[in-house]
Amino acid sequence: MIILEDVSKTYSTGAPALNNVSIHIEPGEFVFIVGDSGSGKSTMIKLLLKELTPTSGRIIVNNTDLGKLRHRQIPRYRRNIGVVFQDFRLLKDRNVYENVAFAQRVISVPNRQIRKNVPAVLSLVSLAEKYKSKPRELSGGEQQRVAVARAIVNKPPILLADEPTGNLDPRTSWEIMKLLEQINRDGTTVLVVTHNREIVNAMRKRVITMKKGVILSDRMKGGYIDEV
Amino acid sequence: MGYVLKQGFKNIWRNKIFSLATIATIAACVFLFGVFYSVVVNFQNIVKQAQSGVAVTVFFEEGLDDMRIQEIGQEISVRAEVSRIVYVSAQEAWDSFKDDYLGEYVDTFGDDNPLADCANYEIYLNDVSMQDSLVNYLSTINGIREVHKSANVADALSSANSLIAYVSLGIVAILLAVSIFLISNTVAIGITVRREEIAIMKLIGAKDFVVRSPFLLEGILLGIIGSAIPLVAVYVIYDNLVNYLISKYSVLNSILIFLPVEEIFYTLVPISLIMGVGIGFLGSLFTVRRHLRV
Numbered sequence: 001m002i003i004l005e006d007v008s009k010t011y012s013t014g015a016p017a018l019n020n021v022s023i024h025i026e027p028g029e030f031v032f033i034v035g036d037s038g039s040g041k042s043t044m045i046k047l048l049l050k051e052l053t054p055t056s057g058r059i060i061v062n063n064t065d066l067g068k069l070r071h072r073q074i075p076r077y078r079r080n081i082g083v084v085f086q087d088f089r090l091l092k093d094r095n096v097y098e099n100v101a102f103a104q105r106v107i108s109v110p111n112r113q114i115r116k117n118v119p120a121v122l123s124l125v126s127l128a129e130k131y132k133s134k135p136r137e138l139s140g141g142e143q144q145r146v147a148v149a150r151a152i153v154n155k156p157p158i159l160l161a162d163e164p165t166g167n168l169d170p171r172t173s174w175e176i177m178k179l180l181e182q183i184n185r186d187g188t189t190v191l192v193v194t195h196n197r198e199i200v201n202a203m204r205k206r207v208i209t210m211k212k213g214v215i216l217s218d219r220m221k222g223g224y225i226d227e228v
Numbered sequence: 229m230g231y232v233l234k235q236g237f238k239n240i241w242r243n244k245i246f247s248l249a250t251i252a253t254i255a256a257c258v259f260l261f262g263v264f265y266s267v268v269v270n271f272q273n274i275v276k277q278a279q280s281g282v283a284v285t286v287f288f289e290e291g292l293d294d295m296r297i298q299e300i301g302q303e304i305s306v307r308a309e310v311s312r313i314v315y316v317s318a319q320e321a322w323d324s325f326k327d328d329y330l331g332e333y334v335d336t337f338g339d340d341n342p343l344a345d346c347a348n349y350e351i352y353l354n355d356v357s358m359q360d361s362l363v364n365y366l367s368t369i370n371g372i373r374e375v376h377k378s379a380n381v382a383d384a385l386s387s388a389n390s391l392i393a394y395v396s397l398g399i400v401a402i403l404l405a406v407s408i409f410l411i412s413n414t415v416a417i418g419i420t421v422r423r424e425e426i427a428i429m430k431l432i433g434a435k436d437f438v439v440r441s442p443f444l445l446e447g448i449l450l451g452i453i454g455s456a457i458p459l460v461a462v463y464v465i466y467d468n469l470v471n472y473l474i475s476k477y478s479v480l481n482s483i484l485i486f487l488p489v490e491e492i493f494y495t496l497v498p499i500s501l502i503m504g505v506g507i508g509f510l511g512s513l514f515t516v517r518r519h520l521r522v
Contacts, residue, residue: 049431072436079433091425105231106434154432 001027001158001189002048007057009043009213017043019213020057025191027157030184032200033193034224035210041193043213045162048191049081050074062157079107082151082159082188086166088143090135096122096146097131103150117153125149125179141172148179152188159183161192165199173199197224232438236445239418246414247450253410254454254507257403258500262462264396265499266492271389273487283314283350284362285376290345292371297347300371304351307365309358314350321346404507411450411511415443419519444512451508455500462496463489 002025009018018040025031033041046052047059050066059066062080069077090099097118104114122128125145135143144164151159161180165173177192177199184190194200200207200223207222208215217225240247286304288297297315305313316324322343351366353359359377366375419426429439470486 075430075433075435077433078431083431089424089428091428102428103432106429106432106438108231108438111230150432 001025001029001062002191003058003060004044004047005058005060007047007054007059009040009047009052010055016213018047018054021210021213021215023208023215023218025189027189028184028187030181030190030203030205031192032203032205032207032222033191033210034195034200034207035216038212039210040213041210042162044210045083045160045193048160049083050077075107079154080156080158082154082156084144084147084151084159084161084164086163088135088140088147088167090143090146090150092135095132095134096127096138099135099146100149100153103153107154109154121149121153124152124182139172140168141175144168144172144176145179148176148183152183156188158189158191161190161194163193163195165194165196170198177203200224232441232445235442236449239415239422239442239446240449242421243414243417246410246417250407250410250414250450251454251457253403254407254451254504255458257400257407257507258455258504259458259461260396260403261400261503262458262496262500264392264400265496266462266466268389268393268396269492269495270487271392273485275389277485283352284359284366285348285350286366286369286372287346287348287374287376289371289373296371300369301349303369304349304366307362309353309355309362311352311354313352316348316350318344318347321348404503407454407507408511408514411447411508412515414450415447415512415515416519418443418446419515440516443516444509447508447510447512448505449508451504451506451511452501454508455504459493459497459500463493466492 002023004021004023007018007021008016010016021040021044033044035041043052047054047066048061050069053067061077064077064080066077091102094102100118100121101114104117109117119128119131122131125148127142127145127149130138130142135146138146144167148161148164159180164176164180168176173196180190180192181203204221204223206218206220207224209217209222209225286300288300301313301315304310318341322341325343351362353362363375363377366372426439467489470489474486
């Protein structure tokens, strides 16, 4: 599903962000990527979203070699990946329904289909009754659930979550992680970049630990490594 | 497509002040263009009428036979400068002179024709600016005694018209540049306001077309609105002004023949709309290309 082969990325400033990183992630896996700031986690997300191009190495996602992807093919490629951010990135001037529908509108899904899909996904994240609310009327956890709904409404095979619990209290963080786990159980490959030690340790999933652009460890049913 | 249209209109509404400023500038540009266009087209019409009466007259050497006069007529009529040529015999010239100037004193001349040597060709021109080259040519023809060219009133009219056209083109060009700059700014602000939304669109996998077209549409809509308003204004002003002038100064009717408003607008409407849409499209395209690397 996701293959990184000897991937390195050096920014134009000369700072190396990733150094010969190789990762294989199978379809349907749930993987945590942990590490300090500056460890290369964000760079990896940007590479997977094709916002950046690696300096060397090869990235294959869903059988697509990103190095061979042309500029005009990028939008179609990105539809395979749902993304959730720490700061939710919701459109403040639109209600919950419109925020989720937005993801379908911009890829020209017919209205009839949108009217079916959006309520279904809102009910999956338990926000069906709040479809008319504006983001400012929601709690942090609810806003993140809207963001998750938006990320999965197009049914991407991969979901990337960049610090999804970074702005949430422990109880709400758990709710979000349970939601991601459920989405994973339904067949979506989930990659979660996080600092949240308790959650990583409790969930017993595959954990890839990074430091200064290299992989320090890659363990199935692993935990948060303290020395990083 | 529905999304693109909706966002295009929303963008205009979101930046109300800038949108208004842009519409006002385009409107000023198109209004001035419309006014200058109406003036220039009417002026051209007047010049054309004046030119159609401009003739060069050639007189023949004494005793030139009819055969040679006919030959000269044929040589002249094939010239590119010439629209038509009229032969005036000595008798016709005298009759015309008598009618115009002598009135009751005509009898003092009896049967004499003082203009016996004044048979001539009146040569009408295609374009008054060609008069000098034709006169030079005519002076070289054997059998021609004298060439009279017209006073250069039509020429002066033609120069004045060109001057008005150039000045108006200059002003319109400056206003066009200002309009494009303003549209560009308005769209740039729209892009800044919606930066977050654009970033999300890109991540979700919106195609370049979907990301860019609301902004292009915004520019085009501003252009259409900005050109439609002054067209209505010019129509009303022109129609009323011409009607007022015709009714108030009926003496002008023989000199100034105004073109009907429909005839002016038949050309002015498409040119102005194309201008408005063009300004809008170009202004937004520059900005979208510079600020919206998708």
